[in-house]
Amino acid sequence: MKVSVIGAGNVGATTVQRLAELDIADVVMLDIVEGLPQGKALDIAQAAPIMGYDVDVTGSNDYADISDSDIVVITAGIARKPGMDRDDLLATNIKITQDVCANIMQHSPEAIIMMVTNPLDVVTYAAIQCTDLERGRIFGMSGLLDSGRFASFIAKEISCSVRDVNAMVLGGHGDSMVPLPEYTTVSGIPLPEIMEKDAMDRIVRRTINAGAEIVGHLKTGSAFYAPSAAIASMTEAILKDTKRIVPASVYLNGEYGLDDVCLGVPVKLGRNGAEEIIELRLTEEQTRELHKSAETVRSGISKI
Ligand SMILES: NC(=O)C1=CN([C@@H]2O[C@H](COP(=O)(O)OP(=O)(O)OC[C@H]3O[C@@H](n4cnc5c(N)ncnc54)[C@H](O)[C@@H]3O)[C@@H](O)[C@H]2O)C=CC1
Numbered sequence: 531m532k533v534s535v536i537g538a539g540n541v542g543a544t545t546v547q548r549l550a551e552l553d554i555a556d557v558v559m560l561d562i563v564e565g566l567p568q569g570k571a572l573d574i575a576q577a578a579p580i581m582g583y584d585v586d587v588t589g590s591n592d593y594a595d596i597s598d599s600d601i602v603v604i605t606a607g608i609a610r611k612p613g614m615d616r617d618d619l620l621a622t623n624i625k626i627t628q629d630v631c632a633n634i635m636q637h638s639p640e641a642i643i644m645m646v647t648n649p650l651d652v653v654t655y656a657a658i659q660c661t662d663l664e665r666g667r668i669f670g671m672s673g674l675l676d677s678g679r680f681a682s683f684i685a686k687e688i689s690c691s692v693r694d695v696n697a698m699v700l701g702g703h704g705d706s707m708v709p710l711p712e713y714t715t716v717s718g719i720p721l722p723e724i725m726e727k728d729a730m731d732r733i734v735r736r737t738i739n740a741g742a743e744i745v746g747h748l749k750t751g752s753a754f755y756a757p758s759a760a761i762a763s764m765t766e767a768i769l770k771d772t773k774r775i776v777p778a779s780v781y782l783n784g785e786y787g788l789d790d791v792c793l794g795v796p797v798k799l800g801r802n803g804a805e806e807i808i809e810l811r812l813t814e815e816q817t818r819e820l821h822k823s824a825e826t827v828r829s830g831i832s833k834i
């Protein structure tokens with residue numbers, strides 16, 4: 531099997547490292563900067579005998595090298611700095627995404643595409659417009675990351691193992707995201723039964739702001755360890771056809787009462803990508819929040 535990662539920056543290179551360590555597919559890392567993907571790929575390949583993985587890791591500036599990929603992950607684009615919103619990246623990253631998608635269509639048209647570049651939901655919509663892939667074969671990673679952050683804050687708050695927390699965050703990957711405490715459990719126990727409302731509200735707010743919190747610390751860019759973990763985990767679910775259910779940004783065609791927009795909702799991941807959209811029974815308030823989030827994404831889409 532073969533996975534190509536476009537963009538050899540923080541998210542791209544860390545994703546390649548994680549994928550290599552999973553030992554599930556050969557990996558090609560591509561970037562426009564000459565030498566960058568080659569150097570990082572060599573470094574990761576030289577860790578193979580020490581870490582014990584057998585897959586090939588190569589770096590390239592030539593799209594011919596991504597041919598016959600099973601999955602292409604797109605991380606190419608600029609990242610935000612303190613004081614910026616993800617939407618501030620739109621103009622630059624849409625152009626990059628259009629260029630990258632045209633190249634993928636030329637060199638690996640059968641691949642499943644996972645978008646990562648921000649602003650995630652708008653960029654995913656733009657990528658869908660540039661490709662003629664079946665729905666489900668192109669989607670964005672964000673909800674698994676946001677849910678992971680939510681789960682990590684919950685585990686810290688109640689001092690329990692993160693392994694027992696199963697969190698759910700829907701909506702756009704931005705300030706309008708919709709963490710769902712009612713669909714979040716700790717060892718099967720619904721979160722509202724074991725956490726005070728004040729604490730829950732505080733953790734929800736921190737989850738929504740989690741990307742910006744890291745940007746504020748790093749100053750030079752944004753998060754990449756947890757994002758790459760989410761990408762690698764989703765890639766593994768697809769390659770191994772595990773049918774994991776995780777939130778991801780997909781094109782909605784009537785689901786949740788929404789049309790012609792990309793938004794984070796639970797999907798089933800398998801060999802054909804996001805194979806099924808799961809429709810949760812939301813309360814009126816949750817539905818209102820999800821629709822508000824869709825409006826925010828739509829306003830970005832109108833600027834493409
Ligand atoms: N969906 C999500 O949850 C997350 C999304 N992101 C987004 O991922 C993107 C990448 O972030 P980082 O890796 O931290 O940035 P980075 O700046 O470290 O790396 C970006 C890489 O893209 C490359 N690039 C730019 N234009 C290109 C093109 N036309 N073709 C190929 N490569 C190109 C650059 O040379 C650079 O190496 C950003 O837009 C960031 O906002 C980051 C974290 C989470």
Ligand SMILES: O=C([O-])CC(=O)C(=O)O
Nearest residue numbers: 610616648741742752753
């Ligand atoms: O905050 C950012 O710009 C990067 C990102 O999407 C995240 O870490 O959630």
